[in-house]
Amino acid sequence: MASVTSTVGATPRLAAATGLQTRRLVMAHIWVAIAAFGVACLLGVWQMWARSPLQAPAHTAANYFRSVTLHGVSMAFVLTTFFIMGFGYYVAETSLKRPLPGIGLAWAAFWMGIVGVLMAALSVISGNASVLFTFYPPLTATPWFYVGLVLVVVASWIWCILMILAMRDWRRANAPRPVPLAMFATTANAVMWLWTTVGVAAELLFQVMPAAFGWSQMVDVGLSRTLFSWTLHAIVYFWLFPSYIAFYTMFPRAAGGRLYSDTMGRLAFVLFLLYSLPVGLHHLFMDPEHSNGFKFLQMFLTALVSVPTLLTVFTITASAEIAGRMRGGKGLFGWIGALPWERPMVLATGLAFVMLFWGGGGGLVNMSYGMNAMIHNTSWVTAHFHLIFGGTVVIMYQAICYSIWPSLTGRNFPNTKPLQVQLWLWFIGMMVMTLPWHWLGLQGQWRRVAAFDYSNPIIHPWGPWVVVSLIGGVILAFSAFLFLFNLAALHRRGIAGAPATIEYARAVHEPDRVPSSLNGFGLWNILVALLMLLAYGWPIAQFFVYPPPQAMVHRLG
Amino acid sequence: MANEPVEKPPERSAIDRPWRMRATAIVVTAVAAGSLIGFVIIPAGQKSGAHLSMGHAMERAAGLEPGSPAVPQPLNTATSTPVSTVSWSPEVLKILASGRSRLGAQIAAQTCAACHGDKGLSPTTGAAPGGPIFPSLAGQSSYAIYKQLHDFQSGARVNPQMSAIAQTLAPADLANVAAYYADASKEYAAIGSRELLGEPDTEKLANEGDSHRRLPACLACHINNSGGPIETPVITGQSEEYLLKQLNDFASGNRKNDVYGRMRDVASKLTPEERTALARYFQGTL
Numbered sequence: 078m079a080s081v082t083s084t085v086g087a088t089p090r091l092a093a094a095t096g097l098q099t100r101r102l103v104m105a106h107i108w109v110a111i112a113a114f115g116v117a118c119l120l121g122v123w124q125m126w127a128r129s130p131l132q133a134p135a136h137t138a139a140n141y142f143r144s145v146t147l148h149g150v151s152m153a154f155v156l157t158t159f160f161i162m163g164f165g166y167y168v169a170e171t172s173l174k175r176p177l178p179g180i181g182l183a184w185a186a187f188w189m190g191i192v193g194v195l196m197a198a199l200s201v202i203s204g205n206a207s208v209l210f211t212f213y214p215p216l217t218a219t220p221w222f223y224v225g226l227v228l229v230v231v232a233s234w235i236w237c238i239l240m241i242l243a244m245r246d247w248r249r250a251n252a253p254r255p256v257p258l259a260m261f262a263t264t265a266n267a268v269m270w271l272w273t274t275v276g277v278a279a280e281l282l283f284q285v286m287p288a289a290f291g292w293s294q295m296v297d298v299g300l301s302r303t304l305f306s307w308t309l310h311a312i313v314y315f316w317l318f319p320s321y322i323a324f325y326t327m328f329p330r331a332a333g334g335r336l337y338s339d340t341m342g343r344l345a346f347v348l349f350l351l352y353s354l355p356v357g358l359h360h361l362f363m364d365p366e367h368s369n370g371f372k373f374l375q376m377f378l379t380a381l382v383s384v385p386t387l388l389t390v391f392t393i394t395a396s397a398e399i400a401g402r403m404r405g406g407k408g409l410f411g412w413i414g415a416l417p418w419e420r421p422m423v424l425a426t427g428l429a430f431v432m433l434f435w436g437g438g439g440g441l442v443n444m445s446y447g448m449n450a451m452i453h454n455t456s457w458v459t460a461h462f463h464l465i466f467g468g469t470v471v472i473m474y475q476a477i478c479y480s481i482w483p484s485l486t487g488r489n490f491p492n493t494k495p496l497q498v499q500l501w502l503w504f505i506g507m508m509v510m511t512l513p514w515h516w517l518g519l520q521g522q523w524r525r526v527a528a529f530d531y532s533n534p535i536i537h538p539w540g541p542w543v544v545v546s547l548i549g550g551v552i553l554a555f556s557a558f559l560f561l562f563n564l565a566a567l568h569r570r571g572i573a574g575a576p577a578t579i580e581y582a583r584a585v586h587e588p589d590r591v592p593s594s595l596n597g598f599g600l601w602n603i604l605v606a607l608l609m610l611l612a613y614g615w616p617i618a619q620f621f622v623y624p625p626p627q628a629m630v631h632r633l634g
Numbered sequence: 635m636a637n638e639p640v641e642k643p644p645e646r647s648a649i650d651r652p653w654r655m656r657a658t659a660i661v662v663t664a665v666a667a668g669s670l671i672g673f674v675i676i677p678a679g680q681k682s683g684a685h686l687s688m689g690h691a692m693e694r695a696a697g698l699e700p701g702s703p704a705v706p707q708p709l710n711t712a713t714s715t716p717v718s719t720v721s722w723s724p725e726v727l728k729i730l731a732s733g734r735s736r737l738g739a740q741i742a743a744q745t746c747a748a749c750h751g752d753k754g755l756s757p758t759t760g761a762a763p764g765g766p767i768f769p770s771l772a773g774q775s776s777y778a779i780y781k782q783l784h785d786f787q788s789g790a791r792v793n794p795q796m797s798a799i800a801q802t803l804a805p806a807d808l809a810n811v812a813a814y815y816a817d818a819s820k821e822y823a824a825i826g827s828r829e830l831l832g833e834p835d836t837e838k839l840a841n842e843g844d845s846h847r848r849l850p851a852c853l854a855c856h857i858n859n860s861g862g863p864i865e866t867p868v869i870t871g872q873s874e875e876y877l878l879k880q881l882n883d884f885a886s887g888n889r890k891n892d893v894y895g896r897m898r899d900v901a902s903k904l905t906p907e908e909r910t911a912l913a914r915y916f917q918g919t920l
Contacts, residue, residue, distance in 0.1 A: 127845070130846075132846075135842075136842070136845050137841075137842045137843060137845070137851055137854070138843070138845070138850055138851075138854065139851075139854060294724065294727075295724070351661065367697060368694065368695055368696055368697030368698075369672070369676065369677075369680075369694070369695050370669075370672040370673040370676070370677070370692075370695030370696050370697065371672070371696075371697060372672075373668065373671060373672030373676060373695075374665070374668040374669055374672045374673075377664070377667070377668030377671065377672065378664065378665075378668060381664060527845065528845035528846070528848065530846070530847065530848045531846060532846070532847065590649075592649050592650050592653040593650045593653075594650060594653040594654055594657060595653070600653075600654055600657060600658075601657075604657065604658065604661050607661070608661065608665065611665050611669075612665075615696070615697060616697070619697055629722065629723075629724070633861050
């Protein structure tokens with residue numbers, strides 16, 4: 078506090094000038110992410126309106142799928158990729174306390190990503206790419222859509238390489254000290270992302286793009302779905318990593334305590350790397366191209382993905398208890414009330430855990446081979462991934478922004494009340510929107526349809542619940558704009574004098590050395606390769622050993 | 635100081651080795667347990683129900699054999715209504731791609747022009763009510779022409795004159811005629827670019843449909859390059875009488891060569907007044 082009050086008089090320009098080397102880079106990335114997020118939120122509201130019994134403007138099936146595609150691409154590819162890249166650069170500089178290697182390359186990747194986003198966005202807006210954000214042939218979009226997305230992915234690969242180099246350089250200079258947990262986790266995400274994108278890259282380069290360009294007329298739908306499934310689960314963990322980084326390295330400090338165990342954090346991140354990849358067949362339980370045995374094996378491995386999440390819930394709850402007791406909390410649950418809930422990072426973590434509980438529970442139903450049959454392709458699935466992504470991921474992105482924005486702008490929030498209101502609204506909106514989806518999913522409401530025929534007596538009773546979801550959507554959109562406003566306002570109206578970096582949480586027992594397997598990824602890369610070979614080897618090879626009949630390409634645009 | 639580098643490596647590898655061993659053991663155990671259940675225990679439980687030997691059940695679980703052996707189904711002896719048998723297989727597309735407009739022109743002049751007009755512009759377009767009504771063919775895609783001729787051949791669509799005429803055409807003739815009318819886009823421009831005028835409700839049905847009745851927009855499919863089913867004909871500029879007859883026939887089920895009953899579904903949801911208004915709308919004005 079003393080340092081803050083002593084520098085209140087300093088001009089913001091001065092604070093910025095002595096600030097981080099990556100300051101502009103990080104803000105450019107995250108503002109692009111937030112802009113895409115704002116557009117996507119508005120589209121989401123319109124989509125709920127269109128599916129409700131109320132008359133929505135411009136509601137045609139073509140507009141609906143155009144909107145869903147833009148919503149999905151903005152949220153899943155633009156918001157996430159740009160946020161993760163920006164936050165990664167920030168963590169690399171602030172946790173390693175040294176300049177980022179190759180900042181010029183990072184800017185080149187940024188602009189490449191921008192070009193890609195514009196190409197993809199124009200393709201969708203012009204109506205030539207209403208294929209949703211999943212790559213499921215034989216439906217193909219205009220080639221420019223795919224070229225644009227490939228540019229975004231290549232930009233993210235450059236980020237991966239920069240993260241790996243940053244960690245390697247630091248380790249060489251500081252051996253045998255362990256890499257700071259925040260950077261270890263960021264690099265784990267980069268390594269995992271390189272593995273993750275292999276599947277979709279192979280699908281795009283060898284199947285979808287030749288079809289979109291008109292070079293091939295037939296496409297093997299089973300193989301392309303299998304390759305996409307390779308990416309489909311791990312990509313969610315790519316999005317989720319920053320949230321977990323915030324849980325382990327930002328929340329305990331914000332709560333006023335320490336991280337219960339540094340080793341537990343490293344283990345959790347390594348387990349994400351291991352078990353988020355060989356599990357994608359759980360998206361294809363209802364598909365005919367795979368055998369029971371491989372579906373079961375991947376279901377079994379999927380169940381193991383819950384281990385790092387449960388480890389995290391345990392460790393973070395323990396860290397919260399340490400903080401609560403240090404603040405004077407007594408008794409079995411008294412420490413919970415003693416936590417500083419008015420701090421955005423603490424509040425967001427608490428709310429994220431509630432949404433993770435519901436979303437994770439729904440996910441366990443999705444991944445169970447038998448139960449999946451009941452809710453496959455229903456609103457239940459949509460509810461699950463909105464709670465995980467829209468809930469846990471996005472609310473933590475928001476909390477991260479609130480935590481790092483003072484160090485980027487050189488200004489402190491004058492009042493955290495609007496921040497708390499925004500986070501609460503996001504939580505309430507998400508719960509109000511997704512709980513009816515779960516209920517309607519159980520009744521068989523389809524996902525990915527443009528409208529419902531409410532004159533049908535079976536469908537008619539869904540109407541009121543869809544309106545409830547729409548209300549949830551409106552609350553979310555309001556929260557999204559409050560979020561934008563809070564960040565934008567800080568640039569002008571914040572209290573000058575914030576320090577130009579942040580401190581990460583320290584562990585109760587700070588490690589001065591860790592086993593090399595928890596300080597690098599050599600062993601884990603070998604084990605991932607082994608797991609992928611066993612889980613995906615034959616399921617992919619079978620398409621080449623016994624080539625199945627292919628489907629004719631259906632091109633849009 | 636001198637001893638430190640010598641001492642450190644063994645100490646370091648001593649804490650590293652158990653991690654490597656245990657991590658590998660845990661991963662291998664997990665895969666082995668999952669495989670045991672998936673490839674051995676579950677097939678053992680399923681084999682009797684599927685009438686398979688253990689070996690076959692395991693091969694099925696591993697994806698080396700297809701699913702359960704087919705169980706013979708009781709034969710259905712009811713006669714079915716002829717439905718469209720056109721499928722857009724690579725073979726059919728190859729036939730269509732080989733169509734020659736010049737050869738098609740000869741067939742068109744001898745066989746089609748009397749009713750469908752020179753160059754496929756029907757002389758009856760906009761004719762007085764009660765008169766003969768023949769659709770214009772100029773500007774239709776080759777897929778649309780092929781689909782209807784093939785349906786007349788197979789009996790999926792019935793018309794006293796056309797059914798007989800279509801019987802005389804060989805597959806290559808179909809492709810040539812289809813290519814000829816598809817090439818007549820200049821002629822089609824005369825009727826295809828007419829102005830479409832109608833009441834706001836009619837315009838909304840044509841351009842947006844009605845989501846509450848699950849009615850798609852007409853123009854979501856019925857213009858060229860819409861991205862809908864490729865065999866969909868363009869309807870702008872057809873005579874009001876012809877369009878209304880087709881809508882009424884679809885609604886009553888007299889015409890049933892639409893794939894998946896799409897047009898029967900749409901037409902039966904439209905009120906008679908809406909059908910009349912849409913037919914007039916798509917005839918257009920000069």
